Amino acid sequence: MSAVSLDAGAKRSVRRMATERLKNPALLLIPAVAFLSFIYLLPLIDLIRISFSGPTWLGYFQRVFAVPLYWESLVRTMQISVTVSFLCLLFGYPTALLIHRSRGIVRILVTTAIVLPYFIAILIRTYAWMVLLGRNGPLNKMLVSLGILSEPAQLLFNRGTVLLGMTAVLLPLMVLSIYSSVARLDQGLTRAALASGAGPIAVFWRVVLPLTLPGIGAGVLLVFVAAIGFFITPTLLGGPGDQMFAMHITQQADSVTSEGFLQALGVVLLVITLAVVAVAGRFMGLEFIWGGRKLDDTPKMAGPATSVGRSRRGIGSIVADLIGWPLLRLSGHLPAGFGKWTVRLMGGAVVAVLILPIIVVMIISFSSASYLTFPPPGFSLRWYEQFFSDSNWMRAFWTSLMVATVSACLAVALGTSAALGVVRSNIRGKSAIMLLLVSPIIVPPVVLGLSLYSLFLRLDLVGSVFGLAAAHAIGGLPIVVVILSAALQGVDPKLEQAASVHGASSLTVFRLVTLPAIAPGLAAATFFAFLHSFDELVLTLFLSSAELKTLPLMLWGDINYRLNPVLAVVSTLEVLLVVGGLILARPVLATSKKTA
Amino acid sequence: MGEPVALRSSDAAVRTSQHVRPHERDVIGSSIAVRDAVKRYGNFSAVDQISLDIEPGEFITLLGPSGSGKTTLLNLLAGFQQLDHGQILVDGKPVQDVPTHKRGFGMVFQSYALFPNMTVSQNVAFPLRMAGVGRSTTDRRVAETLEIMRLSEHAMKSPSQMSGGQQQRVAIARAIVMRPKVVLMDEPLSALDRRLRESIQIEIRDLHQTIGSTILFVTHDQGEALTMSDRIAVMDAGKIVQIGRPLEIYRRPTNRFVASFVGESNLLDVEVLQKRGTTITVKSRAGYVFNAESRDTIEQSKATVLVRPERIVVSNEATANSAPVTVTSAIFLGEILRIQAQMAGGDELLIRCTDTVSRPLPEIGDRLHVGWGAEDCWVLS
DSSP states (O other): OHHHHHHHHHHHHHHHHHHHHHTOGGGGGHHHHHHHIIIIIHHHHHHHHHHTOSSSTTHHHHHHHHSHHHHHHHHHHHHHHHHHHHHHHHHHHHHHHHHHHOOHHHHHHHHHHHHHHHHSOHHHHHHHHHHHHSTTSHHHHHHHHTTSOSSOOOOSSSHHHHHHHHHHHHHHHHHHHHHHHHHTSOHHHHHHHHHTTOOHHHHIIIIIHHHHHHHHHHHHHHHHHHHHTOOHHHHHHOOGGGOOHHHHHHHHHTOGGGTTHHHHHHHHHHHHHHHHHHHHHHHHOGGGGGTOOOOTTOHHHHHHHHHHHHHHHHHHHHHIIIIIHHHHHHHTTSOTTHHHHHHHHHHHHHHHHHHHHHHHHHHHTTBOSSSOOSSOSSBOSHHHHHHHHOHHHHHHHHHHHHHHHHHHHHHHHHHHHHHHHHHHOOOTTHHHHHHHHHGGGTSOHHHHHHHHHHHHHHTTOTTOHHHHHHHHHHHHHHHHHHHHHHHHHTSOHHHHHHHHHTTOOHHHHIIIIIHHHHHHHHHHHHHHHHHHHHHOOHHHHHHOOSSOOOHHHHHHHHHHHOOOHHHHHHHHHHHHHHHHHHHHHHHHHHHHHHHO | OHHHHHHHHHHHHHHHHHHSOHHHHTOOOOOEEEEEEEEEETTEEEEEEEEEEEOTTOEEEEEOOTTSSHHHHHHHHHTSSOOSEEEEEETTEEOTTSOGGGTOOEEEOTTOOOOTTSOHHHHHHHHHHHTTOOHHHHHHHHHHHHHHTTOGGGTTSOGGGSOHHHHHHHHHHHHHTTOOSEEEEESTTTTSOHHHHHHHHHHHHHHHHHHOOEEEEEESOHHHHHHHOSEEEEEETTEEEEEEOHHHHHHSOSSHHHHHHSSOOEEEEEEEEEEETTEEEEEOTTOOEEEEEOSSOOOOSEEEEEEOGGGOEEESSOOTTOEEEEEEEEEEOSSEEEEEEEETTSOEEEEEEEOOTTSOOOOTTOEEEEEOOGGGEEEEO
16 A cells, blocks of 8 residues: 555656656757757758868868969958958947937937948848949949049949948948947946046046957957858959959859869858857857857856956056057147047948948939939839839749748747747756857858758758748847847846746746747847848858749849849838838837846 | 953054154145036026035035935036036136046045956056056055055955955045045945945045045935034035034034934924024924024024934923823834824924833833923024
8 A cells, every 4th residue: 555655656756757857948949959950050060071072081172272263362351351340340439439429319310320221131231332333323423523533433343342332231230249348338437537537538548448348359250250251242342353252152152063172162161260259259258149248157167267357458458558658648639529529420421331322222212214323313103113013023022021931930939949948947058059059140151051052952942932941040040049038038037936926837927927028029039030031142042943032032133134223122122121120129129228 | 352452453543643644644635616506407407506615625525315416516526517607616726627637636436436457456556647657656656555445455356356345445545546635425335335334434534634635525324424524515406505514414404404304303393482582482383382592583483493303301200391292103223212202283203212221111102201401402494
């Protein structure tokens, strides 16, 4: 009797343990990790495997570094990326300060001018520059009417436009990264420095700059890593002498004979990117990738990290003394208000450079002319009519809508579950899992597309809506995870405890307490995941077929052979979509800014 | 047992006497004069036509509730904000057009505002470096100042490794390292717990004796203001409502606001019966007649009088000049009893009296007899 009851008790406790296990939040990580392993990690590993499958195992790599075409292109890519990072920093820092210092309506306008372009497709922003700088574009018109040029000049297709275009495209990333650091600055510190006798420039050099170095580091790294893998902007704005490394990969992808060598090119790009990220991560922690703070499972890291910080501070202050003092002495002779005006002028220039091309394109979409010209000779809706009556454009539009919807659903489902797992579980190696989840952000899209292409060929997924949507979800997932884990960290665990103490089951707690609290974040994440897929071009170039044409793909095709105002119509519609989404997501952005 | 204690206290005495060396006391603070200062935000006047004269080397406290304009006034002095109207003179020279970093003040902030990218000694050295003081002088002055603030062993630490009290002492060290003629302190102790606050209050007062700077201290804590200041300026709604020595502010407040903001108070509305110079006879609502003191001769027939809770004499039997009250609550606070009682006519009285073994704790509903002398009863103007 007693033995039987003991047995039953043991069984019950086993069952209880099993259900306890099932309640472990770490399980929520499984779907996303499995998804990424299959569609993201495996293809990359396969890519690396093929790249080593040459006659000798380093054979393909020897060819990459032996042929001057590729070698020189690699050097050029580095030069361009370094220059772009530097330019972004130079103009981005004053802009971040401008946002921080301005108030009221000015601040809203400047912030919008930075955030809006950040969410508009790179393809469209590059197209806007082509319009702005084109033979019939406003800049040429202005230069001719001012008498500086006698006839419209070719301003496009040179190194200068590549640098300008890439800097403009990547500037918002830099500004937002630095701003998050600047906004965290305690205003009391500036006052304390002033009260201690430091002039405005000394305050900047001694206090503001050192304390915003993390933001600068993250911004420079993100911009640099993005620039290395850049493909769209240099292709459209560059001349024959401005071939960047990613462009070679897409060109080689068209020829069948380059199997193996092609993969080697991809691996070179991937390894450089990862090496840069790893070195940077060693210094500032890999959290810069997702713009977050350290997750709370790494107490062991704290010891060495602070010692590294201290030795770096030593070097930093030596540099500051050697270079800083003479500069400070010189700057003492500058007129008062110099810093303030520098910030205003440079920030103003950045706002103009980011916003003007978009406005020009929006105006041109209402042009009555049959070719691109600015200012338009008259206004009409003819290009809108043409867009909405053209069956090819409409089919592409519906395809994009479908792909983006499926992709967003997939990314949100996997990402929400993963974010819950990351925030709520206490398993070891949480940072590593977070790193896996967000790493697709830093892998050059060209490399990702290349690696996915062979997987899709094998599974006969090329040209399928679901396949493309899944591929887009690789990039959508990190967005969802980052937004939702921030939202979840903002939910007071006491609220959930209060609900369960008063009798709510864990599912009810989620439905009644957690979900309403993260609902704005969820809405924003859904929108951004949708937008990511809707705008995606590079993966689509590899993975779609003649039957499956998305909107960006149609744009890409048209930009390459005729620049007509229909593209301006598509761009305008995209801008409206982003504006609508941002208004929708405003509460989330506002709160995340507050916590930052 | 007693010996080590005695040793330590004599040790402390030696140390203090060392610090008050004559050559260090020759830093004498600046005089500050504020003339008709006005600072508006839209229609709201944060500082409303304030005039204030501060003597060289004085420790003056701006005391007021939040929103009374005390921090705005301090920010105007520091130069973080600009006057809309009026003048600020330091040693007779107008400073409103001098930028903050050229005013040469020291300042301590509520949030400490220590530079997290610098060590303790780098933080303290900051003002010296900004002034272009040479390295050896800087090192010596930093070491001296850290010694005064008893921080020498923390010199190489990062501020984030220190406790709140230590951080605030670093902030004070940074504010005084230049031996400034004026030190501004913006609620420097409000983030600390009570015990620590009291010990740093004493430290700051001793420091003031040592360095002789003019100190302008902002607080909303009336106890702190009474403990530390040479003079207190009580502020309300952008104006200074009374300025004077702590004792005077406490005993002789000029109006209801000061009386109730500084210390605990009983304010009774009374009818004036008779005036003999500054001593007047008044009658409470319950008909209790007593004498009170006022600053000037008064004209009106109604007045408000202040009786501090600790000045009320309590007895169990009626005496001459006493009034009966009913106890509504009695709380034992340790060394004192805090009794609330109601007079006939509805006036509420708060009474604080020392706990004595002979008297049992009164219970609710008990009848007691209270009284006070004319000198303990102050007529508000």
